[in-house]
Amino acid sequence: MSGCLACPARRSPGRLAAHACGELHELQPIDIYTVPEISFVGRTEEQLTDSSTPFEVGVARYRELARGQIVGDSYGMLKLLVAPDDGRLLGAHALGTGATEIVHIGQAVMGCGGTVD
Numbered sequence: 001m002s003g004c005l006a007c008p009a010r011r012s013p014g015r016l017a018a019h020a021c022g023e024l025h026e027l028q029p030i031d032i033y034t035v036p037e038i039s040f041v042g043r044t045e046e047q048l049t050d051s052s053t054p055f056e057v058g059v060a061r062y063r064e065l066a067r068g069q070i071v072g073d074s075y076g077m078l079k080l081l082v083a084p085d086d087g088r089l090l091g092a093h094a095l096g097t098g099a100t101e102i103v104h105i106g107q108a109v110m111g112c113g114g115t116v117d
Contacts, residue, residue, distance in 0.1 A: 029100070029107050036076060037099035041107045042091030048081060055081050055090055058116075062096050073097040080106070080116060087115035 029041040048055045062068025062076035076096015083090055092106025109116075 027107055027111055029103050031100040031103070033100070036073075036096045038095050039099040039103040040091065040093040041103050042089065042110055043081065044091060044093075045081065048090060053090070054084055056084050057081060067098065067102065068096065071097045078102060082116050087117050089114065089116055 027041060029039060032038040043053075045055070045057065058080045060078045061074070062078070063074035065078065068074060068076060073096050076094065076099065079091075079093040080089060081091035081093075082088065089106055089109050092103050092110070094100075094102045108114075
């Protein structure tokens with residue numbers, strides 16, 4: 001597997017066990033350790049649309065973020081899905097260097113019931 005830093009498949013048995021125990025829920029981040037990294041937590045645009053949940057999308061390119069400039073990655077992106085009425089974070093999606101660390105910040109905000117403000 002060219003470009004694979006850690007094999008996500010080795011975590012599959014753990015995910016299956018957590019799901020069987022009822023422990024896997026929407027705050028479980030999905031991390032794919034490839035180059036570039038891919039990570040997300042929470043709901044997707046498709047899930048929110050299917051459930052008729054109102055949401056707004058915010059997208060920032062790594063070249064616009066301090067973290068992207070620090071690591072020298074101008075090709076990544078961060079996407080946040082936000083409830084328009086109260087600013088609750090509904091989903092966080094990242095692609096690029098350090099995406100797994102960035103998404104975990106979103107996971108903490110969502111777990112604490114925080115907002116994007």
